[in-house]
Amino acid sequence: MRSLERRVRAAALILCAALPLWSMSIRSGSADDALTDPFLGQADAISAGRDTYRAKCYICHFSNGGRGPNLFATKLTDEQFLETVINGRKGTQMPAFGLRLSPDEVWQVHAFIKSTDHY
């Protein structure tokens, strides 16, 4: 059930990437029902996340921050991270990756930056 809910909410985030104004009405749930990264600590996902990070994130965020913030020190919750990557951050140079990355790929990136295997 949690898995289904996670997929529905992730799909909602994708929809919001296509219709950015809708995202203004999205509110995070309480801590209890917040989305969490299902790939944390999984070696294969961390490796895949590393590859995606190198192909899409590194050029701005580098190994410890650069044009963008240091993602390896992020204080965003799992759900906030997913939402930021999918929807982008208006008013900054952070683009919306919702049409280029699947939620699972974003989770893998998140698993990578939260792992001990990062830069």
Add this chain to the structure above:
Amino acid sequence: MHKHLLRCTLAAVGVAAAMLMGGPSHAGPVSTDDLMKAQDNGAEWLMYGRDYRNWRYSPLAELTPDNVAKMTPVWSLSTGGQFGGLEATPLFHDGVLYFSADYARVFAVDARSGRIIWHYEPTYEDGLNAMLCCGPIHRGVALKDNLVYVAQLDAKLEALNAADGKVVWEAKIDEWKNGVTTNSAPLVVKDHVIIGVSGGEYGVRGYLKSFNAKTGALEWQTYTVPAPGEPGSDTWPKDDSWKTGGGPTWLTGSYDADTNTLYWGVGNPGSWQSDQHPGDNLYTDSTLALDPDTGKMKWFYQYTPNDSWDYDAMATPILIDTTIDGKPTKVWAVSSRNGYFYVLDRTDGSFLYALQMVEGINWTSGLDPKTGKPTINVAMKPKQGAGAVQPIIPGLEGGTNWFPPAYDPDLGLFFVGVNQWGMGLTSWEKGKLQYKPGDVFMGVDYQMYRMGDTIGHLRAIDIANKKVAWDVASPLPLFSGMLVTKGGLLFTGDQRGRFLAFEAKTGKELWKFQTGSGINASPITYELDGKQYVAILSGLGGDPSFYYSAPKGGMLWVFAVDGKVDEGGFYNAQVIDKMLPTYKP
């Protein structure tokens, strides 16, 4: 603020901006003859490098070492937006300043009042920022007839009506979703609008394109990486690596009208894993000489074969007639990211000499004194899965970079910013790098390093005597272009936000003004109503913002000694009637 109110306010501001875009034309047409003789037109600044030689030398002499200390701001203007960094060279024609800000937003501003005549705001599809290796910066526009040409970041070339900023024609340069973007100022030669592309870090196959100035029709396209069977293809492996071979053309070139030759710099090869594409990889890291009417290559010179280090040779060649070893010689001079300053014979592309601009260069053990060809230090070439190679000097930002130099014919001095820093490169494990359109296609992780307390060096190079005439050190890297004047002044900016004037002959600092944000743009000077003005854009962004945390900004500053500003009727601010209607009882 309530979100609904915020949205209404933003919409109203948009309406107000549109109202400001009206106003009469101030600009007459710019003819081919005007562009060909731009060097003699002291009052105006008609193209990126002021003239086709790219000297950035003005014959204006009202401002001198004796009076520049009295120079003060006359007016300034915020470019607003998202403060993505300003790197443009403004143009000045017939009383109007034309310039681009971040995201290729174009402004036409009345130089007498600072009033925005019109403002062109491109709209972009979501996701474009992910394709901009170095931020949403933009480097300038071009003028011809009654049109202002701007290459948008999404690889679209727009011709705007100089009178009102409306789009007259649009041409698609390429598909940005494949990693091709554009941010340089086009070069207009006769009726050709010639534009280069960015994307060397995204696996593009670089090229130059020429569009008809009147219609926008594509005239020619010349690739910088040859297809199999074409000249130079034997410098690539017999596989598909040429298709993703890089060689972007992301700065503006030069033009020699006497020989009808276009000179254009070419960037690094893709990927950065050079052991995956062994060979010299022509025509990456080269300067090309081309026929501007056909795009046909006449000759080339390559500085860094099989580049592993991002040493783009895209820098604008500066065309100089000088004396080398006692002989009158037509040269092009260029300061490269690979740490050397080169002088070449522009009649045939042969090497004349080079000077080492950066201490401790270690990617090569030296250049052949006759050909300039480097002896590669293979220990400094990263290998797949072999760990970090460091420190490599210079770092990927280069001994120098895109910021334009200047040349003073009276002093025979070439002025350029040089940066002393290093880097580490780690090549990915074998098989990890896969080309996917729009993804970064580098194959290395990298880290820039400070190699000491001082990074920036403002240098004057004596071209004829092959030596550095003077050097002024700066703790932060220099990313601002140069302007030199017949009055004996050199203008540039620094990362601290200071706009500076030096005595060109000696490097003595004469004047400075704090603009409030780092300067990475290039100054110009012009004459208006008999008075010499100097203008510069200020706003940290782009590559320098990778390395320094400082206030972002976005301002155009205009300076003079006893300058005039016509405030009569000047206002860039207008009441938003819907938000503040006149009370009617």
